[in-house]
Amino acid sequence: MSYLLEDFIDVKIPNDCKLCIFDLDDTLKFKYTGTYSRDAKAILQYMKYNNIQMAVASLNIYAKKILLNDETLFFFKDIQNRTFDNEKDFDKIKMFTRICKKLKISYENAILFDDNFIHCIEASCVNMNYIEVDGNKGITWKDIKKGMNKFVIRRKSI
Numbered sequence: 183m184s185y186l187l188e189d190f191i192d193v194k195i196p197n198d199c200k201l202c203i204f205d206l207d208d209t210l211k212f213k214y215t216g217t218y219s220r221d222a223k224a225i226l227q228y229m230k231y232n233n234i235q236m237a238v239a240s241l242n243i244y245a246k247k248i249l250l251n252d253e254t255l256f257f258f259k260d261i262q263n264r265t266f267d268n269e270k271d272f273d274k275i276k277m278f279t280r281i282c283k284k285l286k287i288s289y290e291n292a293i294l295f296d297d298n299f300i301h302c303i304e305a306s307c308v309n310m311n312y313i314e315v316d317g318n319k320g321i322t323w324k325d326i327k328k329g330m331n332k333f334v335i336r337r338k339s340i
Contacts, residue, residue, distance in 0.1 A: 192327065193228070193323065193326055193327055193330060194330060195229075195232050195234060195330055196330060196333040196334060198290070198291050198333050199234060199291065199293060199330060199333050200234065200235060200287045200291040200292065201234070201235045201236070201237065201281070201282070201285060201287045201291060201292040201293070202229055202234055202235075202236050202237075202292070202293055202295065202329075203236075203237045203238070203239050203278065203281060203292060203293070203294045203295070203310075204236065204237070204238055204239075204294075204295050204296075204321070205238070205239060205240055205294075205295065205296040205297060205298065205301065205315075206238055206240035206242050206245050206248065206249075206263075207240065207241075207242050207297075208297040208315075208317035208318075208320065209295055209296055209297045209315045209317070209320060209321050210222045210226075210238075210320065210321060211248070211252075211320070212320060213242075218252075218320070219319065219320020219321050219322070220319075220320070220322070221320075221321060221322050221323050222320060222321055223254070225321060225323065225326055226254065226257045227257075228326075229257075230257055235259045235285055235287065236257055236258050236259060237258055237259055237260040237261065237262065237281045237285070238258050238260075238261045238262065238263070239262045239263075239274050239277040239278060239281065239294070239296075239301075240261075240262070240263045240264070241263070241264045241272060241274075242263055242264070243263060243264055243265065243266060244263075245261055245263035246261045246263060249261065259284075259285055260280070260281045260284050260285060262277035262280055262281055263277075273304065274296075274301045274304050274305075275304045275307060275308060278292070278294070278304070278305065278308055278310060279308070289308045289309045289310040290309055290310070292310050292311070293310065293311040293312060293313065293329045293332065293333070294310055294311070294312040294313070295312070295313050295315050295321055295325060295326075295329065296312065296313075296314065296315060297314065297315045297316070297317035297320075298314075298317075299314055302314045311329065311332040311333060312329075312332075313325050313328050313329040313332070
């Protein structure tokens with residue numbers, strides 16, 4: 183897939199953005215087709231190139247296996263997903279906590295990209311930035327730009 187330079191040239195990553203946490207289903211990848219969103223792989227490459235740590239917080243029991251099969255696992259410093267023995271646990275706050283603790287990054291320096299508004303609210307409960315992604319489009323450069331701007335807005339409000 184080809185991209186125009188303007189797709190990502192104006193994405194400025196603030197110094198206080200240290201971690202991007204992504205949902206898998208309908209954010210990075212479409213659940214029913216198994217394909218990545220148009221911009222997903224380029225976004226992952228861009229973040230890695232800019233030394234931004236990335237993690238996945240997913241309710242998909244097979245998240246790690248899916249990323250391994252797609253050869254995209256190497257992008258992520260941590261993968262948190264629901265387990266077989268805890269199928270009824272839909273709380274992502276525990277996942278955010280484990281990720282941030284493992285990577286030694288505060289919530290204020292992290293951002294969540296997720297298609298589920300409830301999980302975005304959970305991120306706000308721990309003072310984490312978030313962007314609700316359109317699950318029909320998956321993650322886009324526009325989402326990334328909005329997300330990076332949230333760090334600037336937060337800084338100005340302090």
